[in-house]
Amino acid sequence: MAPATTRRQLLRADLHGRRRPVRPPWATPRFHADCTRCDACLPACPEGILVRGDGGFPEVDFRRGECTFCGDCVSACSPKALQRTEPSASPWHHVAHVAPACLEGHGVHCRACADPCPEEVVRFRPGTLNHPPEIDVSGCTGCGACVAPCPVQAVHIGPPTSQEVAA
Ligand code: SF4
Ligand code: SF4
Ligand code: SF4
DSSP: OOOOOOHHHHHTTOTTSOOOOOOOTTBOTTHHHHOOOOOTHHHHOTTOOEEEOGGGOEEEOTTSOOOOOOOHHHHHOTTOSBOOOSTTOOSOOOEEEEOTTOGGGGTOOOOTTTTTOTTOOEEOOTTOOSOOOEEOTTTOOOOOTTTTTOTTOOEEEEOOOHHHHHO
């Protein structure tokens, strides 16, 4: 029998439980070993997007807003589970993904995810319905500004697919 869907999966619109939580930006490869679950990064975030997740580890809740990559969470992390080794260090390797629930893919005009995108990488085919947007992942920062405006929770943030990595 398939395992029951958890409340957390429902909140993430992740009915199959495949999505991994997004850790705060600049999480190191040793994040789970070094994070003491002290919660110091949560109130440090001016956007209020960091929440206590499974096991007490912090994760990003993009339904609350976007990451501005200000780095305040990194500054608050004494155990150095978050580290920005140099100013140009990439915060993470996440991009936006659009699920089949997208209204545009079902012939309903929406496009709510496009306007908030600061990088202007949410693209729709001109004059067409029945096509979800395409994300130009080469310019997507994974900031998550496109997540909360979606009325059907069709947008999520996560690692690029193997096809996107190869492109
Ligand atoms: S970089 Fe800034 S906006 Fe992003 S999660 Fe950290 S504190 Fe919040
Ligand atoms: S401040 Fe650092 S150690 Fe504390 S919960 Fe956040 S990531 Fe973990
Ligand atoms: S995650 Fe940010 S940069 Fe990427 S498509 Fe969404 S709003 Fe644009």
